[in-house]
Amino acid sequence: MSLIQSLAIMLGREPVKPRPEEYEPEASALHEAKRACKMSPEQRQEINRQTHEAHKVHTWRNRRWLTLLAVNLLFVASYRFDVQLIEGALTASRVIGFHFADLNSALQVTLAFKTILINLVIGTTTVLILWWLLGGRSFCSWVCPYHLLAEWAEALHLKLAAKKLVKDHQLHRRTRVVLYVIFALSALASGYTVFETISPTGILSRAMIYGPTWALTIVVFLLVLEVFYSRRLWCRYMCPIGITYAVVGAVSPVRVAYLPQDCHHEGECRKVCLVPHVLDVTKKGFATRMHSGIGADCTRCGLCVDVCPTGSLKFEVKGLDKLL
Amino acid sequence: MSQSPKRPPPPAHVTQEARRRFLRSLLLGGMAVGAGMAGWLPMARGAAPRLRPPGAIAESDFLAACIKCGQCVQVCPVEAIVLGDIDEGFGIGVPYLDGRAQACDFSCDAVQCILACPTGALTHELSKKEEVRMGLARLDKPDACLARQGLGFKGQARGADFPGLHRYEKVDRWNPIRIADHPYDLDLCDLCVRECPIEGAIALVPMSVDAADKRRTPEIRQSCVGCGMCEMICPVEPAAIVIDARAQWRAS
DSSP states (O other): OOHHHHHHHHTTOOOOOOOGGGSOHHHHHHHHHHHHOOOOHHHHHHHHHHHHHHHTOOHHHHHHHHHHHHHHHHHHHHHHTOOOSEEEETTEEEETTEEEEOHHHHHHHHHHHOOOOHHHHHHHHHHHHHHHHHTSTHHHHHTOHHHHHHHHHHHHHHHHHHTTSOOOOOOOTTHHHHHHHHHHHHHHHHSSOGGGGTOHHHHHHHHHHHOOOTTHHHHHHHHHHHHHTSTTHIIIIIOHHHHHHHHHTTTOSEEEEEOGGGOOOOOHHHHHOSSGGGGGGGSTTOOOSSSEEOOTTOOOOOHHHHHOSSSOEEEEETTHHHHO | OOSOTTOOOOOHHHHHHHHHHHHHHHHHHHHHHHHHHGGGHHHHHTOOOOBOOTTBOOHHHHHHHOOSOOHHHHHOTTOOEEEOOGGGGGGTTOEEEOTTTSOOOOTTSSOHHHHHOSSSSBOTTOOSGGGOOSEEEEEOOGGGOTGGGTOOEEEOTTOTTOOOEEOOTTTOSSOOEEGGGSOEEESSOOHHHHTOSSTTSEEEEESSSOTTOOOEEEEEOTTOOOOSHHHHHOOSSSOSEEEEETOOOOOO
Protein backbone atom coordinates (compact mmCIF):
# COMPACT_ATOMS: atom_id res chain seq x y z
CA MET A 1 0.00 0.00 0.00
CA SER A 2 1.42 3.35 -0.99
CA LEU A 3 1.76 6.27 1.39
CA ILE A 4 -0.88 8.18 -0.58
CA GLN A 5 -3.36 5.29 -0.26
CA SER A 6 -2.59 4.95 3.43
CA LEU A 7 -3.25 8.67 4.01
CA ALA A 8 -6.39 8.66 1.85
CA ILE A 9 -7.84 5.79 3.89
CA MET A 10 -6.89 7.62 7.11
CA LEU A 11 -8.77 10.66 5.79
CA GLY A 12 -11.93 8.63 5.21
CA ARG A 13 -11.70 6.77 1.94
CA GLU A 14 -13.00 3.21 2.20
CA PRO A 15 -10.32 0.59 1.50
CA VAL A 16 -10.93 -1.61 -1.56
CA LYS A 17 -9.57 -4.93 -2.69
CA PRO A 18 -6.28 -4.44 -4.56
CA ARG A 19 -6.21 -4.82 -8.36
CA PRO A 20 -4.71 -8.10 -9.67
CA GLU A 21 -1.56 -6.37 -10.98
CA GLU A 22 -0.77 -5.00 -7.50
CA TYR A 23 0.02 -8.44 -6.05
CA GLU A 24 3.58 -9.65 -5.68
CA PRO A 25 3.99 -13.18 -7.13
CA GLU A 26 4.69 -14.68 -3.66
CA ALA A 27 1.49 -13.17 -2.26
CA SER A 28 -0.58 -14.40 -5.23
CA ALA A 29 0.88 -17.87 -4.80
CA LEU A 30 0.05 -17.82 -1.08
CA HIS A 31 -3.56 -16.82 -1.71
CA GLU A 32 -3.82 -19.52 -4.38
CA ALA A 33 -2.49 -22.14 -1.98
CA LYS A 34 -4.86 -21.03 0.77
CA ARG A 35 -7.83 -21.19 -1.61
CA ALA A 36 -6.84 -24.73 -2.65
CA CYS A 37 -6.60 -25.90 0.94
CA LYS A 38 -10.02 -26.67 2.38
CA MET A 39 -10.16 -26.82 6.14
CA SER A 40 -11.46 -29.87 7.98
CA PRO A 41 -13.81 -29.41 10.98
CA GLU A 42 -10.95 -30.46 13.30
CA GLN A 43 -8.69 -27.77 11.86
CA ARG A 44 -11.36 -25.14 12.31
CA GLN A 45 -11.88 -26.28 15.89
CA GLU A 46 -8.14 -26.01 16.50
CA ILE A 47 -8.17 -22.47 15.12
CA ASN A 48 -11.08 -21.53 17.34
CA ARG A 49 -9.22 -22.92 20.34
CA GLN A 50 -6.08 -20.94 19.46
CA THR A 51 -8.12 -17.79 18.94
CA HIS A 52 -9.79 -18.28 22.28
CA GLU A 53 -6.40 -18.69 23.96
CA ALA A 54 -5.04 -15.62 22.21
CA HIS A 55 -7.95 -13.58 23.54
CA LYS A 56 -6.57 -14.05 27.02
CA VAL A 57 -3.24 -12.44 26.17
CA HIS A 58 -2.99 -8.79 27.20
CA THR A 59 0.75 -8.22 27.00
CA TRP A 60 0.70 -5.12 24.87
CA ARG A 61 -2.44 -3.71 26.41
CA ASN A 62 -0.93 -3.96 29.88
CA ARG A 63 2.35 -2.40 28.79
CA ARG A 64 0.41 0.39 27.14
CA TRP A 65 -1.87 1.09 30.09
CA LEU A 66 1.15 1.17 32.39
CA THR A 67 2.91 3.63 30.08
CA LEU A 68 -0.17 5.82 29.76
CA LEU A 69 -0.69 5.95 33.52
CA ALA A 70 3.02 6.51 34.18
CA VAL A 71 3.25 9.44 31.76
CA ASN A 72 0.13 11.12 33.12
CA LEU A 73 1.10 10.49 36.73
CA LEU A 74 4.53 11.98 36.02
CA PHE A 75 2.75 15.18 35.02
CA VAL A 76 0.76 15.08 38.26
CA ALA A 77 3.76 14.18 40.45
CA SER A 78 5.92 16.84 38.82
CA TYR A 79 3.57 19.50 40.16
CA ARG A 80 1.99 17.95 43.25
CA PHE A 81 5.17 16.46 44.69
CA ASP A 82 7.57 18.87 43.05
CA VAL A 83 9.38 16.14 41.08
CA GLN A 84 9.73 18.59 38.17
CA LEU A 85 10.30 16.04 35.40
CA ILE A 86 7.33 16.96 33.17
CA GLU A 87 6.01 20.41 34.08
CA GLY A 88 2.85 21.70 32.43
CA ALA A 89 0.05 19.68 30.88
CA LEU A 90 -0.35 17.64 27.70
CA THR A 91 -0.98 20.81 25.67
CA ALA A 92 2.52 22.12 26.43
CA SER A 93 5.20 21.18 28.90
CA ARG A 94 8.83 21.24 29.84
CA VAL A 95 10.37 17.80 29.99
CA ILE A 96 13.46 18.09 32.20
CA GLY A 97 13.62 21.69 31.06
CA PHE A 98 13.08 21.11 27.33
CA HIS A 99 10.05 22.65 25.63
CA PHE A 100 7.42 20.18 24.40
CA ALA A 101 4.23 21.34 22.71
CA ASP A 102 1.30 19.28 21.54
CA LEU A 103 1.14 19.64 17.76
CA ASN A 104 -2.57 20.31 17.65
CA SER A 105 -2.57 22.82 20.53
CA ALA A 106 0.43 24.60 18.99
CA LEU A 107 -1.38 24.73 15.64
CA GLN A 108 -4.48 26.23 17.28
CA VAL A 109 -2.41 28.88 19.08
CA THR A 110 -0.45 29.74 15.94
CA LEU A 111 -3.61 30.07 13.84
CA ALA A 112 -5.43 32.11 16.48
CA PHE A 113 -2.49 34.32 17.49
CA LYS A 114 -1.07 34.55 13.94
CA THR A 115 2.48 34.75 15.22
CA ILE A 116 5.35 32.29 14.95
CA LEU A 117 6.54 31.68 18.50
CA ILE A 118 10.08 30.43 18.82
CA ASN A 119 9.40 28.30 21.91
CA LEU A 120 6.50 26.63 20.13
CA VAL A 121 8.67 25.97 17.08
CA ILE A 122 11.22 24.29 19.34
CA GLY A 123 8.52 22.44 21.27
CA THR A 124 6.64 21.19 18.22
CA THR A 125 9.81 20.14 16.39
CA THR A 126 10.87 18.06 19.38
CA VAL A 127 7.43 16.49 19.67
CA LEU A 128 7.22 15.95 15.91
CA ILE A 129 10.51 14.04 15.82
CA LEU A 130 9.63 12.11 18.98
CA TRP A 131 6.24 10.94 17.69
CA TRP A 132 7.53 10.27 14.20
CA LEU A 133 10.04 7.91 15.82
CA LEU A 134 7.42 6.40 18.16
CA GLY A 135 4.68 5.87 15.61
CA GLY A 136 2.52 9.01 15.40
CA ARG A 137 -0.88 7.97 16.66
CA SER A 138 0.86 5.96 19.35
CA PHE A 139 0.31 9.28 21.17
CA CYS A 140 -3.39 8.44 21.17
CA SER A 141 -3.23 4.97 22.66
CA TRP A 142 -0.06 5.23 24.75
CA VAL A 143 -0.44 8.75 26.24
CA CYS A 144 -3.86 10.36 25.76
CA PRO A 145 -5.84 9.95 29.01
CA TYR A 146 -9.16 10.11 27.17
CA HIS A 147 -8.18 7.00 25.20
CA LEU A 148 -7.97 4.94 28.38
CA LEU A 149 -11.40 6.06 29.63
CA ALA A 150 -12.79 5.45 26.14
CA GLU A 151 -11.40 1.90 26.18
CA TRP A 152 -13.30 1.21 29.39
CA ALA A 153 -16.43 2.80 27.96
CA GLU A 154 -15.95 0.61 24.88
CA ALA A 155 -15.72 -2.55 27.00
CA LEU A 156 -19.01 -1.58 28.63
CA HIS A 157 -20.55 -0.78 25.25
CA LEU A 158 -19.54 -4.21 23.91
CA LYS A 159 -20.99 -5.97 26.97
CA LEU A 160 -24.29 -4.13 26.55
CA ALA A 161 -24.23 -4.72 22.80
CA ALA A 162 -23.75 -8.46 23.33
CA LYS A 163 -26.93 -8.41 25.42
CA LYS A 164 -28.59 -6.44 22.63
CA LEU A 165 -29.23 -3.52 24.99
CA VAL A 166 -27.37 -1.03 22.84
CA LYS A 167 -26.44 -0.79 19.18
CA ASP A 168 -23.39 0.79 17.60
CA HIS A 169 -24.33 3.77 15.44
CA GLN A 170 -21.49 4.48 13.05
CA LEU A 171 -20.57 7.87 11.67
CA HIS A 172 -18.86 8.68 8.43
CA ARG A 173 -15.09 8.63 8.94
CA ARG A 174 -14.74 11.87 7.03
CA THR A 175 -16.50 13.68 9.88
CA ARG A 176 -13.10 13.92 11.56
CA VAL A 177 -11.58 15.61 8.51
CA VAL A 178 -14.41 18.12 8.27
CA LEU A 179 -14.09 18.91 12.00
CA TYR A 180 -10.33 19.31 11.64
CA VAL A 181 -10.80 21.88 8.89
CA ILE A 182 -13.64 23.69 10.71
CA PHE A 183 -11.65 23.96 13.96
CA ALA A 184 -8.54 25.17 12.12
CA LEU A 185 -10.50 27.76 10.15
CA SER A 186 -12.44 28.93 13.20
CA ALA A 187 -9.19 29.47 15.14
CA LEU A 188 -7.89 31.50 12.22
CA ALA A 189 -11.07 33.51 11.78
CA SER A 190 -12.05 34.09 15.41
CA GLY A 191 -8.65 34.48 17.01
CA TYR A 192 -9.61 32.01 19.72
CA THR A 193 -8.39 28.46 20.23
CA VAL A 194 -11.93 27.16 19.68
CA PHE A 195 -11.08 23.44 19.78
CA GLU A 196 -9.39 23.71 23.20
CA THR A 197 -12.79 24.61 24.66
CA ILE A 198 -13.97 21.03 24.15
CA SER A 199 -10.74 19.03 23.79
CA PRO A 200 -11.18 16.11 26.20
CA THR A 201 -7.43 15.49 26.12
CA GLY A 202 -6.64 18.98 27.40
CA ILE A 203 -9.53 19.02 29.85
CA LEU A 204 -8.58 15.65 31.36
CA SER A 205 -4.89 16.41 31.51
CA ARG A 206 -5.47 19.73 33.31
CA ALA A 207 -8.08 18.22 35.63
CA MET A 208 -5.63 15.52 36.74
CA ILE A 209 -2.85 18.00 37.39
CA TYR A 210 -4.68 21.08 38.69
CA GLY A 211 -7.82 19.52 40.14
CA PRO A 212 -11.29 18.64 38.86
CA THR A 213 -13.31 21.16 36.83
CA TRP A 214 -16.83 21.47 35.48
CA ALA A 215 -15.30 21.03 32.04
CA LEU A 216 -15.17 17.30 32.86
CA THR A 217 -18.89 17.19 32.08
CA ILE A 218 -17.86 17.28 28.40
CA VAL A 219 -15.74 14.17 28.94
CA VAL A 220 -18.57 12.42 30.80
CA PHE A 221 -21.04 13.35 28.07
CA LEU A 222 -18.76 11.89 25.40
CA LEU A 223 -18.26 8.69 27.39
CA VAL A 224 -22.02 8.27 27.87
CA LEU A 225 -22.49 8.67 24.11
CA GLU A 226 -19.79 6.07 23.52
CA VAL A 227 -21.33 3.55 25.91
CA PHE A 228 -24.92 3.88 24.75
CA TYR A 229 -24.86 5.21 21.23
CA SER A 230 -21.70 4.97 19.17
CA ARG A 231 -18.64 2.82 19.86
CA ARG A 232 -15.47 4.94 20.27
CA LEU A 233 -17.31 7.96 18.84
CA TRP A 234 -14.70 10.60 19.68
CA CYS A 235 -11.44 8.80 18.79
CA ARG A 236 -12.86 7.14 15.68
CA TYR A 237 -14.85 9.87 14.00
CA MET A 238 -14.16 13.23 15.61
CA CYS A 239 -10.84 14.00 17.27
CA PRO A 240 -8.62 16.30 15.17
CA ILE A 241 -5.59 15.41 17.31
CA GLY A 242 -5.79 11.91 15.83
CA ILE A 243 -5.40 13.24 12.30
CA THR A 244 -2.42 15.37 13.23
CA TYR A 245 -0.55 12.45 14.77
CA ALA A 246 -1.64 10.06 12.00
CA VAL A 247 0.11 12.29 9.46
CA VAL A 248 3.21 12.41 11.68
CA GLY A 249 3.29 8.63 11.99
CA ALA A 250 2.48 7.84 8.35
CA VAL A 251 6.09 6.92 7.63
CA SER A 252 7.14 6.04 11.17
CA PRO A 253 9.70 3.28 11.70
CA VAL A 254 7.64 1.88 14.60
CA ARG A 255 4.64 0.07 13.18
CA VAL A 256 2.49 -3.00 13.27
CA ALA A 257 3.38 -5.31 10.40
CA TYR A 258 1.17 -7.91 8.78
CA LEU A 259 2.54 -11.22 7.50
CA PRO A 260 -0.19 -13.18 5.70
CA GLN A 261 1.74 -16.48 5.72
CA ASP A 262 0.10 -18.09 8.78
CA CYS A 263 -3.01 -15.91 9.00
CA HIS A 264 -6.35 -17.72 9.27
CA HIS A 265 -8.28 -14.62 8.21
CA GLU A 266 -10.75 -15.06 11.08
CA GLY A 267 -10.95 -11.28 11.47
CA GLU A 268 -10.58 -11.18 15.29
CA CYS A 269 -8.07 -8.33 14.87
CA ARG A 270 -10.59 -6.16 13.06
CA LYS A 271 -13.13 -6.72 15.84
CA VAL A 272 -10.87 -5.29 18.57
CA CYS A 273 -9.40 -2.49 16.45
CA LEU A 274 -10.22 1.19 16.95
CA VAL A 275 -9.53 1.82 13.26
CA PRO A 276 -10.41 -1.47 11.52
CA HIS A 277 -9.96 0.03 8.04
CA VAL A 278 -6.18 -0.26 8.53
CA LEU A 279 -6.62 -4.02 8.93
CA ASP A 280 -8.46 -4.47 5.61
CA VAL A 281 -5.25 -6.10 4.42
CA THR A 282 -5.92 -9.05 6.74
CA LYS A 283 -9.02 -10.10 4.80
CA LYS A 284 -8.56 -13.30 2.82
CA GLY A 285 -6.86 -12.54 -0.48
CA PHE A 286 -6.24 -8.85 0.24
CA ALA A 287 -2.53 -8.86 1.11
CA THR A 288 -0.44 -7.83 -1.87
CA ARG A 289 2.86 -8.52 -0.14
CA MET A 290 4.29 -11.06 2.27
CA HIS A 291 5.23 -8.31 4.73
CA SER A 292 3.71 -4.84 5.01
CA GLY A 293 2.95 -2.04 7.49
CA ILE A 294 -0.72 -1.57 8.22
CA GLY A 295 -1.25 2.13 7.61
CA ALA A 296 -1.13 5.67 8.92
CA ASP A 297 -4.26 5.64 11.06
CA CYS A 298 -3.00 2.75 13.25
CA THR A 299 -2.59 3.86 16.88
CA ARG A 300 -0.05 1.11 17.62
CA CYS A 301 -2.23 0.04 20.54
CA GLY A 302 -1.28 -3.61 20.08
CA LEU A 303 -4.76 -5.04 20.66
CA CYS A 304 -4.57 -6.86 17.32
CA VAL A 305 -1.10 -8.16 18.18
CA ASP A 306 -2.47 -9.54 21.46
CA VAL A 307 -5.51 -11.10 19.86
CA CYS A 308 -3.79 -12.69 16.85
CA PRO A 309 -3.33 -16.44 17.50
CA THR A 310 -0.85 -16.97 14.68
CA GLY A 311 1.61 -14.12 15.13
CA SER A 312 0.63 -12.68 11.77
CA LEU A 313 0.46 -9.18 13.27
CA LYS A 314 3.48 -7.97 15.17
CA PHE A 315 5.27 -4.82 16.24
CA GLU A 316 8.42 -4.00 14.33
CA VAL A 317 10.93 -1.23 13.97
CA LYS A 318 11.43 -0.78 10.27
CA GLY A 319 15.04 -1.33 9.25
CA LEU A 320 16.14 -2.49 12.69
CA ASP A 321 16.63 -6.10 11.57
CA LYS A 322 18.86 -4.86 8.75
CA LEU A 323 20.93 -2.86 11.20
CA LEU A 324 21.40 -5.75 13.63
CA MET B 1 -11.36 -0.20 -9.67
CA SER B 2 -11.78 -3.93 -9.81
CA GLN B 3 -15.56 -3.80 -9.78
CA SER B 4 -17.45 -3.83 -13.03
CA PRO B 5 -18.90 -0.45 -14.01
CA LYS B 6 -22.33 -2.00 -14.39
CA ARG B 7 -22.68 -2.85 -10.72
CA PRO B 8 -26.31 -3.21 -9.61
CA PRO B 9 -27.47 -0.43 -7.26
CA PRO B 10 -27.03 -1.26 -3.56
CA PRO B 11 -30.09 -2.65 -1.76
CA ALA B 12 -32.45 -0.26 0.00
CA HIS B 13 -31.24 -0.96 3.54
CA VAL B 14 -27.66 -0.12 2.54
CA THR B 15 -28.56 3.26 1.07
CA GLN B 16 -30.81 3.94 4.05
CA GLU B 17 -27.98 3.18 6.48
CA ALA B 18 -25.66 5.40 4.45
CA ARG B 19 -28.18 8.22 4.66
CA ARG B 20 -28.66 7.78 8.39
CA ARG B 21 -24.91 7.62 8.90
CA PHE B 22 -24.56 10.90 7.04
CA LEU B 23 -27.27 12.54 9.16
CA ARG B 24 -25.70 11.23 12.38
CA SER B 25 -22.31 12.60 11.30
CA LEU B 26 -23.89 15.94 10.51
CA LEU B 27 -25.72 16.09 13.84
CA LEU B 28 -22.89 14.95 16.13
CA GLY B 29 -20.24 16.86 14.17
CA GLY B 30 -22.46 19.91 14.39
CA MET B 31 -22.79 19.42 18.13
CA ALA B 32 -19.00 19.31 18.53
CA VAL B 33 -18.57 22.50 16.52
CA GLY B 34 -21.49 24.13 18.36
CA ALA B 35 -20.02 23.21 21.75
CA GLY B 36 -16.67 24.65 20.71
CA MET B 37 -18.24 27.85 19.38
CA ALA B 38 -20.32 28.18 22.56
CA GLY B 39 -17.05 29.19 24.17
CA TRP B 40 -17.73 32.56 22.60
CA LEU B 41 -20.83 33.19 24.77
CA PRO B 42 -18.98 34.23 27.95
CA MET B 43 -16.93 36.60 25.75
CA ALA B 44 -20.09 38.15 24.33
CA ARG B 45 -21.68 38.55 27.76
CA GLY B 46 -19.12 41.27 28.43
CA ALA B 47 -18.35 40.40 32.05
CA ALA B 48 -15.67 42.37 33.90
CA PRO B 49 -12.23 41.23 32.73
CA ARG B 50 -10.32 38.72 34.84
CA LEU B 51 -7.19 39.71 36.69
CA ARG B 52 -4.47 38.05 34.59
CA PRO B 53 -0.98 37.05 35.77
CA PRO B 54 1.89 39.54 35.43
CA GLY B 55 2.92 40.24 31.85
CA ALA B 56 -0.37 39.18 30.25
CA ILE B 57 -0.65 40.73 26.80
CA ALA B 58 -3.89 42.40 25.58
CA GLU B 59 -6.88 40.23 26.52
CA SER B 60 -7.89 38.99 23.04
CA ASP B 61 -4.27 38.20 22.15
CA PHE B 62 -3.82 36.62 25.55
CA LEU B 63 -6.67 34.15 25.01
CA ALA B 64 -5.26 33.30 21.56
CA ALA B 65 -1.62 32.93 22.60
CA CYS B 66 -2.18 30.99 25.83
CA ILE B 67 -1.71 27.24 25.21
CA LYS B 68 -3.61 26.33 28.39
CA CYS B 69 -0.82 24.30 29.97
CA GLY B 70 -0.69 25.86 33.44
CA GLN B 71 3.10 26.10 33.69
CA CYS B 72 2.59 29.55 35.24
CA VAL B 73 0.41 27.92 37.91
CA GLN B 74 3.17 25.48 38.76
CA VAL B 75 5.92 28.01 39.44
CA CYS B 76 3.94 30.49 41.56
CA PRO B 77 5.23 30.29 45.17
CA VAL B 78 1.95 31.59 46.64
CA GLU B 79 -0.25 29.60 44.22
CA ALA B 80 -2.07 32.77 43.22
CA ILE B 81 -2.74 31.61 39.66
CA VAL B 82 -5.70 29.38 38.83
CA LEU B 83 -7.00 28.15 35.47
CA GLY B 84 -10.35 29.06 33.94
CA ASP B 85 -13.11 26.45 33.92
CA ILE B 86 -15.67 25.76 31.20
CA ASP B 87 -17.77 28.79 32.23
CA GLU B 88 -14.94 31.02 30.95
CA GLY B 89 -15.65 29.77 27.40
CA PHE B 90 -12.59 30.35 25.22
CA GLY B 91 -10.87 31.23 28.49
CA ILE B 92 -10.91 27.57 29.56
CA GLY B 93 -7.51 26.58 30.92
CA VAL B 94 -6.38 30.21 30.79
CA PRO B 95 -4.75 31.53 34.00
CA TYR B 96 -6.21 34.25 36.21
CA LEU B 97 -6.02 35.46 39.78
CA ASP B 98 -8.64 36.19 42.38
CA GLY B 99 -6.83 38.96 44.22
CA ARG B 100 -9.04 38.82 47.29
CA ALA B 101 -8.40 35.07 47.71
CA GLN B 102 -4.71 35.10 46.87
CA ALA B 103 -2.92 38.05 45.37
CA CYS B 104 0.38 38.06 43.54
CA ASP B 105 2.88 39.40 46.07
CA PHE B 106 5.94 38.97 43.82
CA SER B 107 7.53 36.75 46.42
CA CYS B 108 9.21 34.88 43.55
CA ASP B 109 11.18 38.11 42.86
CA ALA B 110 11.84 37.29 39.19
CA VAL B 111 8.27 37.06 37.82
CA GLN B 112 8.56 33.29 37.47
CA CYS B 113 5.22 32.89 35.68
CA ILE B 114 6.51 35.01 32.81
CA LEU B 115 9.64 32.88 32.57
CA ALA B 116 7.51 29.72 32.62
CA CYS B 117 5.16 30.78 29.84
CA PRO B 118 6.07 28.85 26.66
CA THR B 119 4.16 31.09 24.24
CA GLY B 120 4.79 34.64 25.39
CA ALA B 121 1.14 35.08 26.37
CA LEU B 122 2.88 36.46 29.45
CA THR B 123 5.26 38.75 27.63
CA HIS B 124 8.94 38.04 28.05
CA GLU B 125 9.64 41.74 27.58
CA LEU B 126 9.09 42.28 31.28
CA SER B 127 11.82 41.46 33.75
CA LYS B 128 10.97 43.54 36.82
CA LYS B 129 7.85 43.58 38.96
CA GLU B 130 7.69 47.38 38.65
CA GLU B 131 7.04 47.03 34.90
CA VAL B 132 4.00 44.82 35.39
CA ARG B 133 0.54 46.28 34.66
CA MET B 134 -2.22 43.88 35.68
CA GLY B 135 -4.71 46.56 36.59
CA LEU B 136 -5.12 49.33 39.13
CA ALA B 137 -6.17 49.48 42.75
CA ARG B 138 -9.23 51.60 43.53
CA LEU B 139 -10.76 52.62 46.86
CA ASP B 140 -14.12 51.04 46.27
CA LYS B 141 -15.78 51.55 49.68
CA PRO B 142 -14.17 54.62 51.26
CA ASP B 143 -16.56 54.58 54.20
CA ALA B 144 -15.48 51.06 55.16
CA CYS B 145 -11.76 51.93 55.21
CA LEU B 146 -10.39 51.79 58.77
CA ALA B 147 -7.66 54.40 58.13
CA ARG B 148 -10.22 56.86 56.86
CA GLN B 149 -12.05 56.44 60.16
CA GLY B 150 -8.83 56.89 62.11
CA LEU B 151 -9.06 53.31 63.38
CA GLY B 152 -6.29 50.88 64.15
CA PHE B 153 -6.23 47.13 63.55
CA LYS B 154 -5.40 44.29 65.89
CA GLY B 155 -5.34 40.57 65.07
CA GLN B 156 -5.24 38.41 61.97
CA ALA B 157 -5.93 40.52 58.90
CA ARG B 158 -8.36 38.06 57.33
CA GLY B 159 -9.25 35.86 60.27
CA ALA B 160 -7.80 32.62 61.55
CA ASP B 161 -9.12 30.43 58.72
CA PHE B 162 -7.87 32.46 55.79
CA PRO B 163 -5.48 30.30 53.75
CA GLY B 164 -3.85 33.17 51.82
CA LEU B 165 -0.04 33.41 51.75
CA HIS B 166 2.33 36.33 51.85
CA ARG B 167 6.07 36.66 52.07
CA TYR B 168 7.09 38.73 55.06
CA GLU B 169 10.72 39.61 54.42
CA LYS B 170 11.40 40.11 58.11
CA VAL B 171 9.96 36.70 59.01
CA ASP B 172 11.36 34.59 56.20
CA ARG B 173 13.08 36.08 53.18
CA TRP B 174 12.50 32.97 51.04
CA ASN B 175 9.23 31.37 52.05
CA PRO B 176 5.77 32.87 52.08
CA ILE B 177 3.74 32.15 55.23
CA ARG B 178 0.05 32.26 55.99
CA ILE B 179 -1.34 35.70 56.68
CA ALA B 180 -3.27 34.09 59.52
CA ASP B 181 0.09 33.25 61.16
CA HIS B 182 1.15 36.89 61.18
CA PRO B 183 -1.17 38.93 63.43
CA TYR B 184 -0.93 42.70 63.55
CA ASP B 185 -1.27 45.35 66.24
CA LEU B 186 -1.58 48.72 64.56
CA ASP B 187 -2.64 52.09 66.00
CA LEU B 188 -3.78 53.14 62.58
CA CYS B 189 -4.57 50.51 59.93
CA ASP B 190 -2.05 50.85 57.12
CA LEU B 191 -2.11 47.26 55.87
CA CYS B 192 -2.57 48.13 52.21
CA VAL B 193 0.45 50.43 52.28
CA ARG B 194 2.51 48.23 54.61
CA GLU B 195 2.19 45.06 52.53
CA CYS B 196 2.27 46.60 49.06
CA PRO B 197 5.18 44.96 47.19
CA ILE B 198 5.74 47.98 44.93
CA GLU B 199 7.48 51.01 46.37
CA GLY B 200 5.43 54.20 46.18
CA ALA B 201 2.39 52.58 44.60
CA ILE B 202 0.10 53.53 47.47
CA ALA B 203 0.38 55.98 50.35
CA LEU B 204 -1.71 57.18 53.29
CA VAL B 205 -2.36 60.90 53.15
CA PRO B 206 -3.94 63.08 55.86
CA MET B 207 -7.58 63.93 55.41
CA SER B 208 -7.35 67.41 56.97
CA VAL B 209 -4.76 70.04 57.89
CA ASP B 210 -5.44 69.40 61.58
CA ALA B 211 -2.32 67.69 62.97
CA ALA B 212 -4.38 65.98 65.68
CA ASP B 213 -6.66 64.35 63.10
CA LYS B 214 -5.58 60.71 62.90
CA ARG B 215 -7.61 59.98 59.78
CA ARG B 216 -5.73 59.03 56.62
CA THR B 217 -6.90 58.01 53.18
CA PRO B 218 -5.12 55.53 50.89
CA GLU B 219 -4.01 57.17 47.68
CA ILE B 220 -3.11 55.05 44.67
CA ARG B 221 -0.20 56.28 42.59
CA GLN B 222 0.85 55.70 39.01
CA SER B 223 3.36 52.99 39.91
CA CYS B 224 0.54 50.66 41.06
CA VAL B 225 0.84 47.37 39.15
CA GLY B 226 -2.53 45.90 40.16
CA CYS B 227 -1.14 42.82 41.89
CA GLY B 228 -4.06 42.62 44.33
CA MET B 229 -2.02 42.55 47.53
CA CYS B 230 -3.94 45.50 49.05
CA GLU B 231 -7.26 43.83 48.19
CA MET B 232 -6.19 40.57 49.80
CA ILE B 233 -4.86 42.13 53.01
CA CYS B 234 -7.73 44.63 53.53
CA PRO B 235 -9.25 43.50 56.86
CA VAL B 236 -12.79 44.74 56.32
CA GLU B 237 -15.40 42.60 54.63
CA PRO B 238 -15.96 43.18 51.77
CA ALA B 239 -12.63 44.79 50.96
CA ALA B 240 -12.57 48.59 50.92
CA ILE B 241 -9.92 48.55 48.22
CA VAL B 242 -10.21 46.47 45.05
CA ILE B 243 -8.33 45.92 41.79
CA ASP B 244 -9.82 46.94 38.48
CA ALA B 245 -8.32 44.30 36.22
CA ARG B 246 -6.71 45.66 33.04
CA ALA B 247 -7.43 49.28 34.12
CA GLN B 248 -4.80 51.77 32.97
CA TRP B 249 -3.57 54.91 34.68
CA ARG B 250 -5.17 58.11 33.53
CA ALA B 251 -3.96 61.49 34.72
CA SER B 252 -6.88 63.02 36.59
